[in-house]
Amino acid sequence: MISSEKFDAIVVGGGVAGLFYSRLVAEKGFSVALVEMKPLKKIGEKVCGDAISREYFKKLGLKEPSGDEVEGVVKGIRVIAPDEKHSLLVKGEGFELNRKAFGQRLLHEALSRGVLLYDNSYAKRPIIGNGKVEGVLIHDGRTGVNRVLEGKIIVDASGIAGVLRNKLPSNWWVSEKLDYKDVSVAYREIRVLSTKIEEPEYLRIYLSPLIAPGGYWWFFPKGKSKVNVGLGIQGGMGYPNPVEQFGKYILTRDIFKNSKLIHAGGGIVPTRRPLKSLVYSNFIAIGDAAFTANPLHGGGIGSSLISAWAAAKASIDALSEGVISTKTLWKTNKIYIMNYGAKQASLDLLRMFLQKLSEEELTLIIKKKIVSEDELLEISSTGDLRATIMNKIISAIKFLSKPSLLLKLKTLASLMDKVKKHYYSYPEDPKDLAKWELRLKEIYGEFKIKFGYC
Numbered sequence: 001m002i003s004s005e006k007f008d009a010i011v012v013g014g015g016v017a018g019l020f021y022s023r024l025v026a027e028k029g030f031s032v033a034l035v036e037m038k039p040l041k042k043i044g045e046k047v048c049g050d051a052i053s054r055e056y057f058k059k060l061g062l063k064e065p066s067g068d069e070v071e072g073v074v075k076g077i078r079v080i081a082p083d084e085k086h087s088l089l090v091k092g093e094g095f096e097l098n099r100k101a102f103g104q105r106l107l108h109e110a111l112s113r114g115v116l117l118y119d120n121s122y123a124k125r126p127i128i129g130n131g132k133v134e135g136v137l138i139h140d141g142r143t144g145v146n147r148v149l150e151g152k153i154i155v156d157a158s159g160i161a162g163v164l165r166n167k168l169p170s171n172w173w174v175s176e177k178l179d180y181k182d183v184s185v186a187y188r189e190i191r192v193l194s195t196k197i198e199e200p201e202y203l204r205i206y207l208s209p210l211i212a213p214g215g216y217w218w219f220f221p222k223g224k225s226k227v228n229v230g231l232g233i234q235g236g237m238g239y240p241n242p243v244e245q246f247g248k249y250i251l252t253r254d255i256f257k258n259s260k261l262i263h264a265g266g267g268i269v270p271t272r273r274p275l276k277s278l279v280y281s282n283f284i285a286i287g288d289a290a291f292t293a294n295p296l297h298g299g300g301i302g303s304s305l306i307s308a309w310a311a312a313k314a315s316i317d318a319l320s321e322g323v324i325s326t327k328t329l330w331k332t333n334k335i336y337i338m339n340y341g342a343k344q345a346s347l348d349l350l351r352m353f354l355q356k357l358s359e360e361e362l363t364l365i366i367k368k369k370i371v372s373e374d375e376l377l378e379i380s381s382t383g384d385l386r387a388t389i390m391n392k393i394i395s396a397i398k399f400l401s402k403p404s405l406l407l408k409l410k411t412l413a414s415l416m417d418k419v420k421k422h423y424y425s426y427p428e429d430p431k432d433l434a435k436w437e438l439r440l441k442e443i444y445g446e447f448k449i450k451f452g453y454c
C-alpha cells in the first residue's frame, strides 16, 4: 500500500548534515520529515576519525561538545614525515568526539524542534515531475509499508551514497558524477592500548606513500590509552587494500601489542572540490552527498555542518517567500563557497599535487620546514599557499638542493590562488553557471598539464 504525506522539507539521511539542517529549518516553524535507515538508537554511529576543530561551533552557533560527547580534547596535530624522524606541530584546538553521543545530541535538538523522524526507513528513489523532485518514495521500516513523502524542498544528506542525487536526470547540475580518483578509501579501528599514550592531546598524521599512498595514516588519541587509528588511501585502480596495509604496516607496531579492539570499520570520503552547484530546482545536496569534505585531510564533519547551515538559510528564506526554485535556493551555493567551498577548491589542487610527491620530497618539505608550522595552519584554514611560497623564494638559499621542488610549489601557489579567486566570483545568477564552469575547467586543465596529472 502507498500512502502520502506533505512537508515543507524532506531530508534523507540523519548524519551530521541532515540532523543539523532539519533542526535549523524546523525551529523556524516549517514542517520537516527526516528519513534515516538506522533505528533511532543507532543514529550518530559513523565510521570516522572523530576529530573536529573547535572553530565550527562558534561559527555555526552550535553548542560545543561536552560530557560523554568528548573522548579527547585536542590541542593540535603533529604531521610526521615519511622517515618518522621529522615532524611539524600545528596548533589548533578541537575535540575527539564520541560520534554516536554527538549525533544523538543533534538528533534530540532536531526532535525537540518538531522534526518528524522516519527512522529504520529507507529512501528508495526521488519522484520527479514538472522539472522538480515532487517527493521521495520510502520504505517505512516502522510500519513495513512503502510511503510517498511529498515536499516543497527535497534534501539529499545521505552521505557518499547520494541516494537521491545519483538518480536525478544527468543534465541536472547536482547529478555530477564522482571520479573514483577523487575519494579516499579508509579503514579505522578503535583500540585500547596496554600502555599510556605520549602527548594524548595531539593528533598524529603520518605521511607515507608506502603505507597510505595518496593519503595518510592517523593516530588520534581518545584520552590516555584509547586511540582511533586508521588510514585513507586514494581511490582508483592500482592502489592497495587499506585493511591489508593496516595489518601489515600499522598493527604490527609495538604500541599495539596486547591492545584490545573495540570497533573496526571502513568508509569512503570524497576528497575534491564541492559539487558545482548544491542546488537544482527544489533539490539541495549537503554534506558528503555534495562532496563537502576537506580534500587535504578528508575531515568532513565541520564542512557538512557548514553546508547544512547554508542550505537551511536559503531554504528558510525561500519557504518564507513562498517561491521555491533554483534561483531562490541559489544562496546555498554563495554562502557555502564564501565560508568553505573556495578554500576547498584551492586545497583540492594541493591534494592532487601532494599525491604525486615522493617520500623523499615529503620528508624534505617537513625536515627543511619549507612550509612552517604556522604556515601549515594558515594553508589548512584558508587555502592560501601563495604568501608562504613567495617569502621562501626570497630566501631560497636553503633549498638549493631541490630548486625544482620550489619552482613546482611556486606554480602550485599561483594556481591555488587563481582557483580560489574564481570561486569568489561564483555567479550571482544561475544562468551564468555554465560560463563559470568552463573557466573552472580551464584552471584545472592548466594544473593537469603543468603537473602531468591525468
Ligand SMILES: Cc1cc2nc3c(=O)[nH]c(=O)nc-3n(C[C@H](O)[C@H](O)[C@H](O)COP(=O)(O)OP(=O)(O)OC[C@H]3O[C@@H](n4cnc5c(N)ncnc54)[C@H](O)[C@@H]3O)c2cc1C
Residues within 6 Å of the ligand: 012, 013, 014, 015, 016, 017, 018, 035, 036, 037, 038, 044, 046, 047, 048, 049, 050, 051, 052, 121, 122, 123, 124, 157, 158, 159, 160, 161, 163, 186, 187, 188, 230, 266, 267, 268, 269, 286, 287, 288, 289, 293, 298, 299, 300, 301, 302, 304
Ligand atoms: C574512516 C573515516 C574517517 C573520517 N575521519 C574524519 C575526521 O576525523 N574528522 C572529520 O571531520 N571527518 C572525518 N571523516 C568524514 C566525515 O565522517 C564525513 O564527512 C561526515 O560524517 C559526513 O556527514 P554526512 O551527514 O554528510 O553523511 P553521513 O554521516 O554519511 O550520514 C549519511 C546518513 O544517511 C543515511 N542514509 C544513507 N542512505 C540512506 C537511505 N537510502 N535512506 C535513508 N537513510 C540513508 C545513513 O545511514 C547515514 O546516517 C571520516 C570519514 C571516514 C569514512
